[in-house]
Amino acid sequence: MSRVFNMAVVGCGAIAQGMHLPNIAAHAGIRLRWCCDINPRTLKTVAARWKPDRTTTRIEDVAADPECDAVLIATHPEGRRDLVRTLAAAGKHLYVEKPLADNLPDILRIQRIADETGIVLSVGHNRRMAPALRDARDLFHAHRAAPRSEPWRWDREGRRRPPRPEERQTVMLQRINDDYFSWKAWAFEENAGILLLELNHFTDLAYFFLEREPVLVSAAGSPMMNVLINITFEDGSLCAIVDACVGTFGYPKELYEIYHQGAAIIVDHCMEVRTAGIPGQPFRRLYPSPGDAQAAGIEAWYDRTLEAAGRHTDKTKPLASPWPDKGHFRFLDAFVKACRGEGPNPCDAVCGARAAAIVLKAALSLRNGGKPQRIRPEEYLARPR
Ligand SMILES: NC(=O)c1ccc[n+]([C@@H]2O[C@H](COP(=O)([O-])OP(=O)(O)OC[C@H]3O[C@@H](n4cnc5c(N)ncnc54)[C@H](O)[C@@H]3O)[C@@H](O)[C@H]2O)c1
Structure with missing residues (x-):
């Protein structure tokens, strides 16, 4: 893992713009490597404001980047399991917004994915x-x-x-x-x-x-x-x-x-x-x-x-x-420390x-x-x- 912690934000809507992107910008140890959103207009807005190294509408670009250490997923709950599977398979640590999933089978599958890949997966219960x-x-x-x-x-x-x-x-x-x-x-x-x-x-x-x-x-x-x-x-x-x-x-x-x-x-x-x-x-x-x-x-x-x-x-x-x-900022900080092996999830x-x-x-x-x-x-x- 590089010394600076490189993060991507996937799903750059309300909570990302209102909380996560400002917190990443305020965190001295994190570099905003990617902003990813299926909506190109949203991408343009966040790129102008938060200046990520790169932007994309394709999650595969984030997964393929060896410099990207972790991904904050702030999309809607449906489809979350597939995002988790793709990114975890690429070894990315994941901060997943709540709810973890909207059905019991996905809840179990996501836990197994985290277990099998050995990534840090934190669910955004920031309180x-x-x-x-x-x-x-x-x-x-x-x-x-x-x-x-x-x-x-x-x-x-x-x-x-x-x-x-x-x-x-x-x-x-x-x-x-x-x-x-x-x-x-x-x-x-x-x-x-x-x-x-x-x-x-x-x-x-x-x-x-x-x-x-x-x-x-x-x-x-x-x-x-x-x-x-x-x-x-x-x-x-x-x-x-x-x-x-x-x-x-x-x-x-x-x-x-x-x-x-x-x-x-x-x-x-x-x-x-x-x-x-x-x-x-x-x-x-x-x-x-x-x-x-x-x-x-x-x-x-x-x-x-x-x-x-x-x-x-x-x-x-x-x-x-x-x-x-x-607790949003402290949660982000704790997540980074957990990924670095410096603290609990x-x-x-x-x-x-x-x-x-x-x-x-x-x-x-x-x-x-x-x-x-x-x-x-x-x-x-x-x-x-
Ligand atoms: N922890 C908190 O305090 C808090 C507060 C609000 C919302 N949330 C959670 O955050 C999540 C997002 O909520 P929001 O209000 O920001 O929603 P939003 O609609 O404002 O933003 C979601 C964004 O995700 C993008 N998106 C959807 N599917 C995508 C995909 N496959 N790849 C990339 N981008 C994709 C959409 O284009 C949109 O820009 C929800 O799960 C919500 O429950 C958490």
Whole structure:
């Protein structure tokens, strides 16, 4: 591998232009070797802005380039398996946008391709690298390993309180306040829907926190938008994901709440972590926006957002709220380090597979009137654990 890490971006649409290409440009260790897109007009736009060494509409050109170390695939989920197969066969490490795939057979095949070729394959569940979520997870894991109650915890019955097996379980809530006016038409036209395209992030986070295998999944609502998912894990822990697509970007988008053994850990829009019930922990930790270091914490987010709303006139452009650090840059950096053998894979194919499989089970539950669906590791793991 060359000293400078040469990357290609395949699929140069919204997320590539809004996040990945700027992050690659900002990363001192990465050179943008290729931009590849089937749309020549898109290629022209990104070539002018991001100045890759080369552009192409043909994935084979990228695969054949011995100087190209890794490829970031940011196309739509369908056809992803074939892109992965071609590029992995050429020995390219892969950063694959979520979802890993849109069906269980492809989920298994992609894992086998990664195993057989020995490439690093990371699935773009970038929130795993968000500082607020990582801190919250560390707090939760430390508390779960050695729970301590606050001296003021109300213990009405003391020793007479009957021990319950549920005491050791975790309950997690994830609430997403989205506005479907902001979504592109293809998300609905290709029969994909937000359940398949977006909720993988959150099914992945459930496992990222709990590190228990899911056993039961049920859902209510529509796969297109407005959907509730309930997941039960092997130890009885529960996660509820509430996805509202009829919400507003005038209010913070994501709220995560984790409850365990007398403690609450709340992550508000990746800009603030609030903790209660864990002795010695501060109530609030604030996290800055990557675009505005002065905007740290949820109150700064409100102030800036209200101010921006007051002067915003162009409905085709997003409101200039401070965007939270959802870990995209750190994820890219971790991927490069993993390819160089300098660190762990930030989200391997197995984790991507599990996240996608839970969503597919939720879709199955919806098709069966909300009936809970069993989920077994052998359905989504290509190799036994
Ligand atoms: N991680 C995140 O935060 C995040 C955010 C948004 C989207 N995404 C994911 O990124 C992917 C892309 O979403 P988007 O909103 O950027 O879509 P988009 O439609 O804006 O861009 C997709 C691009 O891929 C190109 N393309 C399609 N097939 C191709 C092929 N075979 N070879 C080369 N180029 C091809 C299209 O021409 C288009 O330019 C989706 O899987 C989506 O779920 C991730």
